[in-house]
Amino acid sequence: SKPAPMLAQRVQRLLPAAKSILSTSRALTFSAPGVLQRSLHFHAVSQQYKVQPRALILQFTCIQRRPFSSSQSNSEDIGCPMEVAKAQPRAYYEMTNEQLLIFTSKGDSAACKERLLREIMAVDKVTWDDAHQRLFEIEESNSRGLGLFTMPYKTGIVVSVAAGLISVPMVFDLNTALWFNEQFVTTEVADAKDLETWLEVGSWTWGWNEPVLGTVSFVLLCLQFARNQMINLGAKPYTGALQQWRARRLCRAYPQYNASIISEFSMADDFKPEKLKENDPRMPPHIPPWSSGN
Numbered sequence: 001s002k003p004a005p006m007l008a009q010r011v012q013r014l015l016p017a018a019k020s021i022l023s024t025s026r027a028l029t030f031s032a033p034g035v036l037q038r039s040l041h042f043h044a045v046s047q048q049y050k051v052q053p054r055a056l057i058l059q060f061t062c063i064q065r066r067p068f069s070s071s072q073s074n075s076e077d078i079g080c081p082m083e084v085a086k087a088q089p090r091a092y093y094e095m096t097n098e099q100l101l102i103f104t105s106k107g108d109s110a111a112c113k114e115r116l117l118r119e120i121m122a123v124d125k126v127t128w129d130d131a132h133q134r135l136f137e138i139e140e141s142n143s144r145g146l147g148l149f150t151m152p153y154k155t156g157i158v159v160s161v162a163a164g165l166i167s168v169p170m171v172f173d174l175n176t177a178l179w180f181n182e183q184f185v186t187t188e189v190a191d192a193k194d195l196e197t198w199l200e201v202g203s204w205t206w207g208w209n210e211p212v213l214g215t216v217s218f219v220l221l222c223l224q225f226a227r228n229q230m231i232n233l234g235a236k237p238y239t240g241a242l243q244q245w246r247a248r249r250l251c252r253a254y255p256q257y258n259a260s261i262i263s264e265f266s267m268a269d270d271f272k273p274e275k276l277k278e279n280d281p282r283m284p285p286h287i288p289p290w291s292s293g294n
Helices: 004-026 032-049 053-065 082-087 097-105 109-124 128-142 151-172 174-185 198-232 238-253 259-268
Strands: none
Touching: 097 109, 109 128, 109 259, 128 238, 128 259, 151 174, 151 198, 174 198, 238 259
16 A cells, blocks of 8 residues: 555645536536536546546545535535526526427427427527417417317226216115116015125125126226237337327428427327416416417
8 A cells, every 4th residue: 555645645636636627517517518528627637637537536526525624625615606506497498409308308398399499490580489379389280189089088087987986886885786686687685684784785786796897807907918018019009199190290280390399299298288378377478378269
């Protein structure tokens, strides 16, 4: 091992270089240009102080976590600088193109809208405010026909909720069970002493309810298994197929814009678009409210 004086001299020689890296790194973003600038700065500082890049990186990591001593620590070395805090984006329209691309790749609908807005600005050569009129038109075109296309979802919601509510009195309510047995089942009614509580009623009605509920549960299980195998093969179930069809339709309706940006916007847009009202806090500044009549 090296003597303590030599090790202390090496630490003192690395300390200014690591602090220079730290101050510059905080001013750079974690986008692709920021990472490139940080790498170039690492190389330049290592050449200036004549130290190995690996040792410089280790020293930089130690300084980032905590200072060497209390005498060397100050408010400038710890926490976020005021300039960085003031410069952070507070809305999607304040983000850079690279940041929007990251959010868009994760399916963020608001980021997809802002990216489409900038595409409209570049193609139509209009301001950001004026581009919203075309954006509203595209969004309304993308929502055309949703009443018919979402009918399977609405039917499934109504049927599942109704079946769940009806199943309770069908199994445990004596009057409902007697009526249903007289109209559809016609099985022998249990003795009165065996129908005194709701649990005894359920024990009697379960004889004809079990085949129905068991069969329905098995059918749903098989359908879910088939859907998973479709996804494994790369096939799109109904929702995925509907999203892709809407995206292709929107690309054909607006061929002047980038097809990838239009498709990402259509795929991220939900099946129930909200109409922004006047004084809505989500409405960007200086943008008139969107209504279906405009």
